[in-house]
Amino acid sequence: GFYLLAVAVVLLLLYIPYGMAVYANRVDVRILLGCFAGAVAVLSAIWPRRDVFVPPGPALAEASQPTLFRNIRQVAALTDQAMPTEVYLVGDVNAFVAQRGGLLGLGSKRVMGLGLPLLQALSVAELDAVLAHEFAHYAGGDTRFGRWIYRLRHAVIRAAANTRESRILSAPFIGYARLFLRITNGISRQQEFAADALAATLVGSRPLQTGLKKINGAAPAFQAYWQAEVMPLLQLGYRPDLADGFARFMAGEQNNTAMTQAVNARLQQQVADPYDTHPALPERLAAVAHLAPGDQLNEQPAVTLLQELPRLEAAWFQFIFGAAQMSQLTPFSWDEIGVRVLVPRWAGAIQPYGHLLQGLTIADLPRLRQQRNSFATIYRQRTNLGIAEKDWPALIHRFLGTVLAYILVQHGWQAHKNMGETPHLTSGNQVIQPFEFVAAVAQGQMSAQSWQESVSELGIGSLSLTGPIEATHVAELPVVATSPAPPEAGNQPDTAAPPASANIISLAMMFGLLYIGVVILTLGLSNAGTVMALAGLG
Structure with missing residues (x-):
């Protein structure tokens, strides 16, 4: 529907100057250029783009992380799904799966992202429930469908953005975007319900429910931890133990209370907004409450599945900041x-x-x-x-x-x-x-x-205040990035590479010259008066 709308708008824009040339025997250059620019803006929004996948973090290898991959394989077998081609370590309280790369769906690969703070926040059983939920997106075809929805969503948004200078031209695209988002996000929420149901059936409803609650509390906690605790140390030139620090942060009485309050706030939102991609937390908890809670659950911290954690953290920091700045950061224990x-x-x-x-x-x-x-x-x-x-x-x-x-x-x-x-x-x-x-x-x-x-x-009253005061100088280092927010299934970041600017300009110029030539020929320029009319001076 959207592409038909876009093509119709383009044809209408191109027809307006042509119709003026045929029926009025004159064309205002301003109208000609304005319609042509509008057509190019719409076409550039719907132009096919190759999906260039940018890794969201360092790749995890099965050879160096056998315990984690054993867990992933077990859950993949439960859902009767193939393993992802790549598993990445990301810096957020999140997990995602997707099919990325290729052109028009051909040549894509399955990828998975697992957040290091997510592993610190959840138990092994809760992580298994999260993994089952993600594999359920594969099983339901959500990543294939979501891939097209994602690309179409960004085409719709680009069309609205590219035409924003013209209220008349942008109106149909803005209206379509609102309708499109309401419909597709409604579908996305149903996909989340289905993925939750499969995960709760295979692993148990209890680890899924507790995991969802922990994620809703740990996500804002990690942002607070990163800003208040980690960033100041990075600016002083230190690289702290990320997972250990987050565990300590969550264990603090004040922070634990704040996490509980964050979860309670989410529990107050009974119904999702029509534009939300995920159902409200109470809706998700209630939808699986009737399913078996599960038994023989592994309550060990999920982070224990990782081996050589300091090396993994160093790899993640280097991925975020680059090798040059990483070499200036001193390892730091809390x-x-x-x-x-x-x-x-x-x-x-x-x-x-x-x-x-x-x-x-x-x-x-x-x-x-x-x-x-x-x-x-x-x-x-x-x-x-x-x-x-x-x-x-x-x-x-x-x-x-x-x-x-x-x-x-x-x-x-x-x-x-x-x-x-x-x-x-x-x-x-x-x-x-x-x-x-x-x-x-x-x-x-x-x-x-x-x-x-x-x-x-x-016994401290007599201690002098005039002891030696030696301020240790620590050079400040610029912090170039914060923890990237990994994407959710079916809602991937816009990493699709646009066509080279030179190619776009060349195509636009060729098309423009051809189009203007057709209009001029239609006018049948035979006298100077017509030339002046074309220039808008007659």
Whole structure:
């Protein structure tokens, strides 16, 4: 239907100048060029494009990952499907299958993507349910159908985009796009229901249901983990343990609560939007609730199926950032965050204000609140910003906590940080959360006397604030990419290579000259007046 609409629009655009030449014996050049440009825009949108598949991550080899591939083969056998030609490690809480490459469906291959954070978030049984769901897309022919839908969807979108300068010309394509998306996305949702049903039947409804819930909680958690924890380390030149860090992040009390809230929010959406490609979470859970829950489920973390995890993570980082930048990133364990990140950062933060600490001890920390003007002057010089009244409590809170943390580290305390939580310090059996500890002082809720009594009981009140402050310099490296979002089955990224620009221009020029020649011949130019009419000057 869409291609018939597009061809009809092209023919109409080409006929308008021709009809003017035949019936009015004149053509306005502006109309001629406008109609021709519109026809080219529509034709370029529907022009066949070769599907050039761009790998979404490093390829996994069965020889080096026998346990994972054994699991994949078992699920493939359950669904009576052939193995994918390639399996890729991707950096998102997702799994996908597709048929990519080739021209017009010929020469394509089966590919699968498995997210490293997905493997960290799910159990083996839940991963099996996800794999069964993906193989069900193969079994149902969804990847073949989805391939055409995907290509047609982008042709529709390109047609609407290419004609957006003309409200009249774009109107039929925008209307068609809306209708097309509602229909095809409705079909996509039914395919998801069918894939869920097959997966729950073969593996069990319980691992599918728990896996779906975990995915809906872990997906936003991974984005938060990447932005808040991983990116800052990459900018400092460190390459952290990705999977281990994500496991720690999810285990944090605050983060776990946030994940639960994310799942609950999804559970509140009872019905999917007409333009959604997937059903709402409650719809998916309810659709398989009547099926057997499954038995003898493997509750081991799915990430244990991977071998040589550090090597895989290094390969993934190199795929994302390239070999040159990868060589500048130092491997980093999350257990080292105190020594290698926190302490140098604290030192750098308080170094400019060192003279304000002269002659003071930890017991005197509340007195720093009285140094507001001096603190504000230095802060303004360093940042070119003043301190608004509403921002002062937070700044002094951060500064006092940083001073306390750094001085304690200089006296043998160990710095630690759990994912998503503020740092804490330990010395033997003693534990101090420096930023929480000074909160009452920073906000003026604790008197100097009460503070002195508290720090004296901890045996730290007499420690001097004038110890050596050495800020470790760490060169910042530009981060060139974030974790790519892998595609879903039947909804692949637009990696189809367009025709070479030179070829498009040549074809357009040849077609344009031929078309204009036909119009001119139709006019039968026999006098200068007609020439002026053609030029729009008559």
